[in-house]
Amino acid sequence: MGYGRVDSSESLPSLSDLQLQASRDASRTRARRRLLLCLGLIGVLLLVGFQGPHVVRRRDSAETTTPRPDRSRPMSQAISRACGLTRYPVLCVRSLLDFPGALDAARERELVHVSLNMTLSRVSAAIHGASAIAGAAMDQLARSAYEDCMELLDHSQEQLSNSLLAVATAGASPASRARVRGFSDEDVITWLSAALTNQDTCDEGMQQVADLRVKRHMESQTKDLSELVSNCLAIFSGFGRNKDFAGIPIHDKRRRRKLLEFPSWVRKKDRRLLQLPAASIQADMVVSKDGNGTYTSIADAVNAAPDYSTRRIIIYIKAGQYYENIKVGLKKTNLMFIGDGRSNTIIAGSRSASDNFTTFHTATFAATGTGFIMRDITVQNWAGPEKHQAVALRVGADHAVVYRCNVIGYQDTLYVHSQRQFFRECDVYGTVDFIFGNAAVVLQNCSLWSRRPMPMQKNTITAQNRKDPNQNTGISIHACRVVAAADLEPAKANYSTYLGRPWKLYSRTVFMMSYIEDHIHPAGWLEWNATFALDTLYYGEYMNYGPGAAIGKRVQWPGFRVITLPEEASKYTVAQFIFGSSWLPSTGVTFLAGLSV
Numbered sequence: 001m002g003y004g005r006v007d008s009s010e011s012l013p014s015l016s017d018l019q020l021q022a023s024r025d026a027s028r029t030r031a032r033r034r035l036l037l038c039l040g041l042i043g044v045l046l047l048v049g050f051q052g053p054h055v056v057r058r059r060d061s062a063e064t065t066t067p068r069p070d071r072s073r074p075m076s077q078a079i080s081r082a083c084g085l086t087r088y089p090v091l092c093v094r095s096l097l098d099f100p101g102a103l104d105a106a107r108e109r110e111l112v113h114v115s116l117n118m119t120l121s122r123v124s125a126a127i128h129g130a131s132a133i134a135g136a137a138m139d140q141l142a143r144s145a146y147e148d149c150m151e152l153l154d155h156s157q158e159q160l161s162n163s164l165l166a167v168a169t170a171g172a173s174p175a176s177r178a179r180v181r182g183f184s185d186e187d188v189i190t191w192l193s194a195a196l197t198n199q200d201t202c203d204e205g206m207q208q209v210a211d212l213r214v215k216r217h218m219e220s221q222t223k224d225l226s227e228l229v230s231n232c233l234a235i236f237s238g239f240g241r242n243k244d245f246a247g248i249p250i251h252d253k254r255r256r257r258k259l260l261e262f263p264s265w266v267r268k269k270d271r272r273l274l275q276l277p278a279a280s281i282q283a284d285m286v287v288s289k290d291g292n293g294t295y296t297s298i299a300d301a302v303n304a305a306p307d308y309s310t311r312r313i314i315i316y317i318k319a320g321q322y323y324e325n326i327k328v329g330l331k332k333t334n335l336m337f338i339g340d341g342r343s344n345t346i347i348a349g350s351r352s353a354s355d356n357f358t359t360f361h362t363a364t365f366a367a368t369g370t371g372f373i374m375r376d377i378t379v380q381n382w383a384g385p386e387k388h389q390a391v392a393l394r395v396g397a398d399h400a401v402v403y404r405c406n407v408i409g410y411q412d413t414l415y416v417h418s419q420r421q422f423f424r425e426c427d428v429y430g431t432v433d434f435i436f437g438n439a440a441v442v443l444q445n446c447s448l449w450s451r452r453p454m455p456m457q458k459n460t461i462t463a464q465n466r467k468d469p470n471q472n473t474g475i476s477i478h479a480c481r482v483v484a485a486a487d488l489e490p491a492k493a494n495y496s497t498y499l500g501r502p503w504k505l506y507s508r509t510v511f512m513m514s515y516i517e518d519h520i521h522p523a524g525w526l527e528w529n530a531t532f533a534l535d536t537l538y539y540g541e542y543m544n545y546g547p548g549a550a551i552g553k554r555v556q557w558p559g560f561r562v563i564t565l566p567e568e569a570s571k572y573t574v575a576q577f578i579f580g581s582s583w584l585p586s587t588g589v590t591f592l593a594g595l596s597v
Contacts, residue, residue, distance in 0.1 A: 076102075079092075079096050082239065083096070085235060085238040086230070086231040086235065087227075087234060088231055091227050092231045096115065096118065108239040112232075113164070113167050115236075116167065119231075120157065130150060133214065138211060139211060141358070145208065148205045152198035154330060155368060163191045166188050186579050188236060189233070189236070190419055190420055191398075191419075194396070194419050196226060196471060202218075203222070208358065274375055278340055281314060285304065285305070285313075286316045287316070293318060301315045305335055307332065309333050313335050313336065314336050318339075320345065321348060324364075325363070326347060326365045326366065327367075328372060333369045334370070335371070336375070339375065342405055347378065348380045350387075350390070352390035359389040359412055362389060364391070365393050367395050369397055372395065373400070373402075373589075374401070374402045375402075379392045379406070380408040385451075391409065391415045392414065393405075393407045403423075403424050403425060406426070407428045412436060414430070416439040417439060418473075421439045423442070424443075424445055424590055424591060427447045430449075431451050432457060434459075436462065436463040442572075442578055445480065446480045446481070447481040450483070458526060460497075462509050463503040464502070465507065466506040466508050467504040467505055467506060468506065474577070476572040477509070478512045478513060478595075479513050480511075482515065482546075483515075483519075496526075499524050501526040505532075505536050509539055512540075512542040512563075513542065513544065517546055520549075522550065522552075523554060525539055525560060534558060538561075541561075570594060
């Protein structure tokens with residue numbers, strides 16, 4: 001993962017900062033535009049000044065590259081109210097006034113559609129502009145970062161398109177949209193959260209690039225994209241949906257699920273597949289190193305799988321060690337990978353940041369196609385602790401399930417990049433930030449093994465990078481085991497291990513009803529950089545047990561809390577945090593919907 005990426009612009013601005021910025025922007029326009037824009041911005045700033053404390057503001061000096069139409073009318077009240085909800089109100093007003101149709105929006109809900117359409121247009125333009133240097137000579141790190149950005153822009157384009165489709169019936173209630181389109185408000189929040197994470201990942205990779213030609217070109221193409229997506233997310237959260245999931249109880253009409261069932265995004269057929277012995281499953285493709293299958297490599301099987309499949313495609317990987325870097329791309333939907341057991345089917349790679357790859361690019365196995373499922377497989381990155389960032393498994397697929405798998409590495413082992421994910425009965429091994437990312441993810445009945453790090457290093461189990469308060473993301477560790485690996489056990493007194501540290505401003509992680517061994521430092525949590533994010537993060541512990549679970553000496557940060565109410569803890573369960581009761585049952589994976597049976 002990228003280090004030292006604390007964004008100084010995250011600091012909250014004063015009202016005078018925004019007024020000064022508005023003045024600077026206005027000076028670049030003609031007299032009439034200057035007068036209209038200043039009047040409009042004054043309205044926004046007055047509104048922002050009287051917003052409740054939940055509105056997070058930040059100075060933004062960015063200019064958009066979209067054409068400026070004739071502004072013959074002043075800013076509408078709808079734009080004023082909508083932009084008052086965003087973190088970047090100056091950019092919000094400017095970008096909406098520049099986009100056809102925004103001034104005709106009489107209601108705030110209509111601006112949800114307009115803001116999504118405008119941002120989607122900007123992403124499409126960025127893809128077109130960035131592709132101009134696709135054939136240029138680049139060093140390995142620049143090429144790695146460039147390819148990451150192009151892939152992530154493609155993902156954002158699809159996520160914004162899906163979001164636009166979901167809100168296309170302007171004025172309809174969320175329930176009506178769900179009936180008409182089959183999408184829920186949480187789908188839109190998930191997609192917009194992921195699109196924002198995509199742009200952050202692209203930017204972080206580009207910051208490492210020394211080739212200024214590539215770096216500046218990409219920065220010019222992606223300028224303001226992160227802020228525009230953030231504004232879409234804020235406007236949708238404010239007007240296009242109900243309140244944040246944290247304030248809404250989720251009513252599951254089913255009976256409370258038993259421990260040995262699977263969450264509801266999983267279909268009945270998939271449920272059976274996750275329970276059946278591998279040898280008895282009728283696979284679409286069989287991978288075997290000895291040639292007794294359809295393919296001898298996993299990559300060939302993935303390439304042969306149909307694009308955008310609406311049915312489950314089963315790839316059975318027979319016992320063996322496969323030294324490959326696998327990428328299940330956006331088009332490869334509903335793929336299920338089944339191995340012969342985590343001790344027998346092993347996928348291994350060794351890419352690392354030390355070898356001039358971006359962290360995103362180091363993954364031994366990367367999956368972004370919706371409906372990704374993996375069962376009974378080990379994924380490993382054996383680059384070693386001295387190679388620093390080296391991802392074993394990266395998941396950015398929505399409705400992803402990883403069941404009975406090993407994920408083995410050292411630093412940055414498991415990259416839960418984005419969207420909704422569920423891990424069950426997995427063993428994850430690592431040292432520094434070995435579960436990290438910005439998905440909405442629940443790990444349940446898993447074992448988290450801290451390994452022996454390099455000298456002078458500290459172990460941190462999680463590093464969650466929620467950057468925007470409207471994102472529905474976080475890491476939930478539920479009914480797991482937090483334990484020391486065999487190599488750390490005899491030396492655990494010499495190395496401090498922590499439950500997590502805040503990678504970004506609104507980092508959110510909870511440990512619930514888990515066994516915690518005594519290798520965990522009594523403070524529990526570690527600072528990222530001095531006081532950064534200590535009052536904006538959300539770190540919670542609920543009913544954990546074991547020698548390392550004592551809370552008497554835990555950190556006293558404003559954002560840390562010992563959760564005492566089951567109602568608060570329940571917000572981070574499968575049913576309420578990842579809405580798993582609606583999609584996991586169809587996969588067949590065992591899960592616990594609530595806090596307990």
